[in-house]
Amino acid sequence: MQVQTTALPGVLLLQPQVFQDERGFFVESFNQRRFAQATGVDVPFVQDNHSRSRRGVLRGLHYQLPPHAQGKLVRVVRGRVWDVVVDLRRTSPTFGQWLGLALDAEQHQQLWIPPGLAHGFLTLSAEADCLYKTTAYYDPACERGIAWNDADLAIAWPAVEGGYQLSAKDDRQPALARAALPDGAWQS
Numbered sequence: 001m002q003v004q005t006t007a008l009p010g011v012l013l014l015q016p017q018v019f020q021d022e023r024g025f026f027v028e029s030f031n032q033r034r035f036a037q038a039t040g041v042d043v044p045f046v047q048d049n050h051s052r053s054r055r056g057v058l059r060g061l062h063y064q065l066p067p068h069a070q071g072k073l074v075r076v077v078r079g080r081v082w083d084v085v086v087d088l089r090r091t092s093p094t095f096g097q098w099l100g101l102a103l104d105a106e107q108h109q110q111l112w113i114p115p116g117l118a119h120g121f122l123t124l125s126a127e128a129d130c131l132y133k134t135t136a137y138y139d140p141a142c143e144r145g146i147a148w149n150d151a152d153l154a155i156a157w158p159a160v161e162g163g164y165q166l167s168a169k170d171d172r173q174p175a176l177a178r179a180a181l182p183d184g185a186w187q188s
């Protein structure tokens with residue numbers, strides 16, 4: 001597994017080894033020991049999520065507050081998305097900065113997002129299936145969001161034919177400046 005650091009501390013782009021042959025491919029999509037060795041992150045994952053989205057669907061930007069803050073290991077098994085994370089860790093040198101990158105089913109990349117970042121994605125292909133593991137259970141009471149189009153963040157979402165489609169909830173998320181953030185640690 002190859003590990004690439006990113007502009008946001010702790011956010012890692014992982015490239016697992018893909019075994020191609022005449023039948024198709026094989027990949028270890030998750031191996032706890034290999035993941036811990038490669039990233040230095042040794043955390044239990046407790047929930048696996050799967051969402052399907054049509055082109056133009058934009059989900060996000062989502063996070064959960066402590067004590068249910070989530071680390072997420074994200075991959076795409078069908079189609080292509082543009083994935084975005086925003087650093088919400090007040091003590092981070094990159095607080096308030098965002099990172100966007102493409103994830104797709106062909107390349108099998110995975111994005112490790114530690115607790116303390118908001119996450120979202122835009123579907124670029126006709127359909128996309130996104131799978132992600134989380135380090136804490138879903139907790140609606142701790143669920144929070146930030147506006148995808150917050151002018152201060154100025155996220156450069158790619159243009160998509162037909163425009164963006166959001167949930168009613170994501171249509172009215174607050175700007176980062178008005179978002180509920182903990183002062184202290186994000187780790188659960």
Ligand SMILES: Cc1cn([C@H]2C[C@H](O)[C@@H](COP(=O)(O)OP(=O)(O)O[C@H]3O[C@@H](C)C(=O)[C@@H](O)[C@H]3O)O2)c(=O)[nH]c1=O
Nearest residue numbers: 049051059060061062063072119120121137138167169
């Ligand atoms: C996230 C989640 C949702 N749900 C339910 C609540 C709701 O009725 C339905 C759809 O929820 P949402 O609209 O929040 O789904 P969605 O917009 O796909 O939310 C997800 O977005 C991406 C970007 C993330 O990073 C995830 O952590 C998660 O927040 O599924 C669960 O039961 N468990 C979960 O873990």
